[in-house]
Amino acid sequence: MQPDWRRRTRALAGYAGGVLLGVAAWQIVGSHSQPQIFVTLTATLRHLGSMIDDGTLPQALVNSFSVYGAGVGIAILLGALGGLLLARIRVLRVAFEPYIMGLYATPLIALIPFILALLGYRFWPKVVVVFLFCVFPVLLATQRGAQSVAVELMEVAKLYRSSERAIWLHVVIPYTLPFFMTGVRQALARGLVGMIAADIFLSANGLGGLLVSAAQQFSTAEMLAVVLVITVAGLMLMAVGRLVEKYFARWRVTG
Amino acid sequence: MSSGVETLRSTPVRGDDEWAAAGAGPWWCRPAVLRIAAGVLILAVWQFVVGSWAPHYVARPIGVVRDLPKVLTDNVFYHDLGSTLFAVIVGLLIALVGGSLLGLVVGRLSDVQRVLGMYVSGLYAMPIIALVPLITVWFGYSATTRLVVIVIEAGLPIVYSVAEGARAVPVMHIEVSRLYRAPWWRVWGGVVLPAAVPYVLAGVDLAIGRALIGAVAAEFIAAVHGLGYYVLSHVNSFKEDQAFVAVLALALLAVLLRAAVNGATRRWLRWYRQSG
Amino acid sequence: ACSSSKPASTSAASSTAAPSSAASSSASSPASSASGSAGASAPTAPHGTAPVSPPPAGPLPKLTIGSPGVPPVVSGLLPYIADKKGFYKAFGVDVTVKSFTTGTDATRAMSTGQIDIAIAPPAQVVALVAKGIPIVAIQGQENPDWVVVSTDPAINSCQKLKGQGVGVDAIGGIRYTALAVMLKTCGLTIKDVHPLAFPGDANPQAVIAGQLKVSVLHLNEVVAVQQQLGKPLTTVMVQAQVVPNSMYEMFATLKSKLDQNRDAFVRFVAAQIATLNWMFDPANADEVAQLATVVGDSAQVMKQAMAEYKQMDFWSLDSAGLPQTNVENVIKSQVAAGNVPADKAPTYSQIVDLSVYQDAQKLVQP
């Protein structure tokens, strides 16, 4: 066993080395590439700075994340509701499960041209795309949770003559919550994919729109800058998702 | 029970015997009947809504059925289907091998984890679709781009999941192999790898869906021939009914690929399904 | 629907039929030689007159051309028909036509050497040359078919576009550039409207679905949209009318590729000249309309559209389609828009190489 400080130093060196390696690789490859293929990190950051200064990036973030927020929000609400319904109403579950699973398995991106044709291109159609991308994880996770409530806990509830309302309040909902949150975490990630897809394939604005127009103008620096922003957004959302999930599952800590 | 609505108070907690006793209930309660009814309902609503409010070229069930023979006798369709299927399978195989190796290394060697972990997380957190325009610049408007996109899309969940699995190898199993003085390669091949297999499968399950998304996105953006291209070109020519057949083919592909993985698991990895 | 590899593979079979039907009507057809040698070898190039060497005895030289749109837009029809009807093979070059989502994508693929020729938006060619990437145009289409249309009869002039949302392809895309140029004619700038971006060919669908009131459309798209809507659109502006001396598309290639393989490019252009002659023979109108359905519209729509295209001189039948004034206008507007620094602005002769067309003409008209 190494002493504590040495292990910590080594860990820090690892992380620092990772960052340095990435930065150096980016910079070196960038400086040896044709500008329409790849550019340096510094050029990318410079471009990022100017996109912030001239307001295009903030505007794009607002555009994209208002779609994202609406889509994910509705998906979470309807997903939870649908999940509970499917879990508790057997007829619905038996009847619709195969179609839901089928739709869940379908690469939904292929439906985008149809959504475009049917609903158009503005705000709400994009919300529909985000919604479709992230409703299923919530729905299925909620259903799985509500359907798998530990038998023993249900027995406890019945033994003590709990009312229907008490069973929901004290058993089903608390038990399902962590499952639901796992679905929410997945939804946060998938919603981002839906958001970018909607931006690229429906009306091209927001972050995806920036990507498209950067591509139109052969501006690799701008594309990389946008990708960087999207990555940071993704990491932040994943972190938030994991925190929320962990918080609601804290009692699940088991031996 | 005949209403189908289960109040919690009245539902038996251990339902299996009541399920068995109740059998399938009245004939209209049989699963097959319910499913067909639901399918018909979905199609009817779709037909009605689209028929009443949408432009005439928007896909609708009757049109899709009408165009089905046309598509199924179209060589271009099979060419595109084969192209996408081939790319997805090759991409998944590359992702499986490469992702598993990378995942094992990242999961077991903490130094590697520290250096590479952030890049794996970063890529995993971002929608790969945002990278497609760049990958197109780097690898061309070609099937190579599609393959690269598929490999990245499919590889990341595998790396992620396998790394988690490699970290979670029960200490006991490692100790058994150390105790019996197994050489290092037996520890990796005989203990770490098999212990990570369930995680590989979990990763592959995610990877299939993502691989198809990647394939379609690449075909849309880089105009590579395949089912996505088939969809796009037909929608843009106001032939949505034909395009929708390709969507159905994509869905079928996803379901079949997952079923194949499940089947393989059931067949060859019974120990994992039972002890999971 | 599938415009690139598949037609190429069937062209051998159709090549016997096509030139023979052309033979009766067009003196410039490669018919006699093509039908005689099953399309496998040389066109009738008068020996000694052309700077073109006789086609190689072995396999034909290969070229790949990228055309915009999935399915292709009308400007992609020329290579599509040339390929379908076997003109390329007849002139001794093996051409693959590949569709790209947009003209920009095709241009990018050309600029990085993935393909040999792109049907490229001139503004982007200018921008790339200014960035130091040596690209030249060997043929072009000067008259754009861009039309600004509206579903609202009240919006019927340039001035009335102020404050309106207008459908384009992408910020900086080809429709966007065209819109900017047209707006200038009534003293507006792009900032006075809201450009709404619908990449690829999504634009006409947006109009049909009622999502867009005003949009920049191709001529054939106007015809198709009117048919889908069942009512006429209001024409706001036609670029060919309001902006004289415009420039629409260029057949552009990397200079290095041209230098390496000039012979093949000459044969390529010659085949296209021959194709145009065949296309605009009235006797072939129905067949052309049928072939033109590849853009996704019906033969009926395309027959009407092709007539309008002919009328507006969309394709130049007697020149390279790269007039100096028009090209220089593009350069100037790119400088004015700030996309190209004045000191980096290329000259006409840097961008355009007319010699290929001249040599090609000699191949077609001995």
Place this chain on the structure above:
Amino acid sequence: MTASPTIRVEGLTKAFGTRVVFRDLSFTVGGDEIVSIVGPSGCGKTTLLRCVVGLMAPTDGAVYIHDRRVTEPPPGVAMVFQNFGLFPWKTVTANIAYGLVVQGVPARVWRPKVEHLIKLVGLAGFEKAYPYQLSGGMQQRAGLARALAIDPTVLAMDEPFASLDAQTRDLLQLEVLRIWDAHPVATLFVTHSIDEAVLMGDRVVILRGRPSQIFDIVTVGLPRPRTREAVDTERFRIVRDYVWNAVMQTDSPASPLNDAAASVHQGVASSARIVGHETGQERR
């Protein structure tokens, strides 16, 4: 024992589908009696408890609690589960209070009661802890307190100590005996451990066969209050050995365990002579 026992099980039979788990079980539990139930794994002990407390309907026969036929969980019945059955998202206090809260008992009534119980089972200081923060033994103490909170007249315990380690189990056995001695209630105690069955019970119901039937009901005959010393008595040893042999003789699952079992087996009859046990009519 004829003066209105608290629990009366009469000709109870339970089948799942075609598979009969147990058949024609009849026995009683008096108001101040602990009846242990032993039998091989899968013989239906848990199922029997479920039928008794009304969580499951029997296929045939009936259970009466306070002379009322059981069709759903009657009031005043509590159960302690093998895996504790605590709500993992509730604190110790909230778990113990559960049976009262869902009955609408106001906080000012249940709070002092729960506080008292927490002290009684030795969980003081852990009122706000969540189950995952407790050791197994402490979780089972909470489970016990929850059962006691409703002032049960019937207590069912399903292998309550099986998932605890040996030392904790020893301690909790004695603790439960101590608490029970202070407030005796009709108790059904299911266990795998024969020592435990004898230590805890006034009588031991032995289930055997496929489907299970009552092989014997043994009267333990050790005095109450019981302490650890009981284990060292001759009587304990005799009863334990008798039950052990009776259980081991079972022709149960096709596992190689049986070969070994056979080798340790001694005749049941010999010890039966010195063990008081009920048969036939006597049982009711």
Place this chain on the structure above:
Amino acid sequence: MTASPTIRVEGLTKAFGTRVVFRDLSFTVGGDEIVSIVGPSGCGKTTLLRCVVGLMAPTDGAVYIHDRRVTEPPPGVAMVFQNFGLFPWKTVTANIAYGLVVQGVPARVWRPKVEHLIKLVGLAGFEKAYPYQLSGGMQQRAGLARALAIDPTVLAMDEPFASLDAQTRDLLQLEVLRIWDAHPVATLFVTHSIDEAVLMGDRVVILRGRPSQIFDIVTVGLPRPRTREAVDTERFRIVRDYVWNAVMQTDSPASPLNDAAASVHQGVASSARIVGHETGQERR
């Protein structure tokens, strides 16, 4: 016991970070001896075993096996784990053969040996079964066979029966004793169950305190071969009660268990008189 014991533990101390788990442990295990180790949960029994077999380096002190200092797992050392530690992806045969296969022993050599062991532990007919297809008791039989397969001269068992039900545990104890009597090897037997420690061991090492130290090493003094009858002897009862009291007296974790423990506690000294035990120097 001075004639070169197989295992010599000398002044062994283990700390994780600043937390010392046990301190200055010294004892020996002879080549034909079973030494049981008991102590409260978390006192470091498993950690001690890990140090002994060389899976973990001690912070201070040393372990000698066959007079060679242990720095990594030496050959001839086998271990049986509480949760069996079988590879779920291997059949019974492959699991049992594992220790031989990784040493490069060819199949023709290990196969007859493994077949013999499978019969010995009563798993005949289950050669091709996977662990999930076996009951807990059968899994532990396989774990035992895997340990025996390498012909160990040192056998470490970490609560091998703790996750089994009471009846299976009883059976396996006797089975292990039977097998061990046929091939005695130096055995360290960690358990929570005091009955088991006394039944199995020649001596019982009692760990106590924070950090743990050896409180006592008790010589059991029951004859071998041992059978179930041993449990009924006076000697067994005396040793068991002594150990029980010694363990329960521990001032261990801040858990309410202690209050209860105290109430059952009887003076250790009184029984100590009649139990043979080592102290101080004697231990080594």
